[in-house]
Amino acid sequence: MDAVRLIGVCRHALAQSRTDGDTVAEAWQAQALAQAIGSHLAMGGPPELRAEARGLGESGRRGCAALDPVELSMGAVRAARLTEVAEVRVALTGLGILLGEVGIALVGVGCATEVDGLYWQCIEAVDAADESGDRVRGMLRRLTVREQERASGPVRDSAAGPS
DSSP, rough: HHHHHHHOOOHHEEEOSSSHHHHHHHHHHHHHHHHHHHHHHHHHGGGGGHHHHHHHHHHHHHHHHOOOOOOOGGOGGGGGGBBSSSHHHHHHHHHHHHHHHHHHHHHHHHHHHHOHHHHHHHHHHHHHHHHHHHHHHHHHHHHHHHHHHHHHOOOOOOOOOOO
């Protein structure tokens, strides 16, 4: 399944979360998807994104490790269905939005809970979602630079004279 479609499914599921457990499980799903997209782009994405994509995979993994999704059935890991990232810019933009929504949702859970362990899980997961979002924004900046360079064509050295 394409990344853009999976991101849409994750955003919808997060919006439909009604319990703290559901929200934590959906935050875990989003971080697993960030990890999968990062790994996918690190292996076969545009060369200028590969280092940052590895970092996205690592921060997604850290986000998953911070959360204990009691409500998640092990056969329901959406990120396992990722087959392609056809539109890199669209996917990264959507993932950035999803990660922002995850952070907001986890702040809400963390602030409302009286369970100390859940509070700290949320704090660590918010930090990981923020780091993942930073990685996504970095990759989007790199794509913009690449597109601007392609649009302007090859740069000639005016000091070298006409060719």
